[in-house]
Amino acid sequence: MTIAIRQLQKHFVGEVSGLDLRKPLTESEAREVEAAMDTYAVLVFHDQDINDEQQMAFALNFGQREDARGGTVTKAKDYRLDSGLNDVSNLGKDGKPLPKDSRTHLFNLGNCLWHSDSSFRPIPAKFSLLSARVVNPKGGNTEFADMRAAYDALDDETKAEIDDLVCEHSLMYSRGSLGFTEYTDDEKAMFKPVLQRLVRTHPVHRRKSLYLSSHAGKIVSMSVPEGRLLLRDLNEHATNAEFVYVHKWKLHDLVMWDNRQTMHRVRRYDQSQPRDMRRATVAGTEPTVQQQAAE
Ligand code: OGA
Ligand code: MN
DSSP, X not given: OOOEEEEOSSTTXXXXXXXXXXXXXXXXXXXXXXXXXXXXXXXXXXXXXXXXXXXXXXXTTSSOBOOOTTSOSSOGGGOXXXXXXXXXXXXOTTSSBOOTTOHHHHHHGGGXXXXXXXXXXXXXXXXXXXXXEEOOSSBOOEEEEEHHHHHHTSOHHHHHHHXXXXXXXXXXXXXXXXXXXXXXXXXXXXXXXXXXXSEEEOTTTOOEEEOOOTTEEEETTSOHHHHXXXXXXXXXXXXXXXXXXXXOOOTTOEEEEETTTEEEEEOOBOTTSOOEEEEEEBOOSSOSSOOOOOO
């Protein structure tokens, strides 16, 4: 079967048919999907009833697995999945929705804020591949924003102002904006801010994109309020409906996105009902800017 890609109304999203993700890809199929990722930035695959191992095997066509440590407050002994996938569900180890006051649940609500995966790591993620194993009955759409188009649409003065700016990113900034502010000393060390360029250039097609994320809480060389106001303005611009694709999940959809050129968020959903989403994350290969020694 040959791969076919249909461009959706939002031009940065392609709907892929002609692939069975339960089976290994040929080298040429893998290169075709990767090239499509560079062109589109988000790819949607329907009817992929895959298991964790098949999902991970598909992801490894595009790079190495990102080590998930350091991205959560959940203790390793409480992990529901041991397959190397990131658990993006609302479920506990017992398979039931987490209690409303559970720390893991409260922390995970941060996924409702616009972000780029792992922008809080010195080397942030390349691709994320999210598989819908149980779809929530109410809400839970995932939205994607095209950060190349958002950059292109800025005026020249703004582009010149921001092109060389560097931001501090930390999970404590995104969670802090929701009022989640209590951390152990170990967590504070783990979530220490890292530096990221505000504008990054794609390694293949060299287009620039805005590298925003709710994890960004400071612009180096600016006061905190001044930096945050600029970030707010840019976020408001970049998440304008014209740049945003809304994905309404169907069971066994798999959506794959490039974190270097998109942001995403999940919308609120019924937390009393299960939503089982599992993510394979492909590691990035280099930092966006040299990290400085911590002050
Ligand atoms: C993610 C994420 C959104 C969702 O997997 O990185 O932010 O729809 N998930 O659960
Ligand atoms: Mn995410």
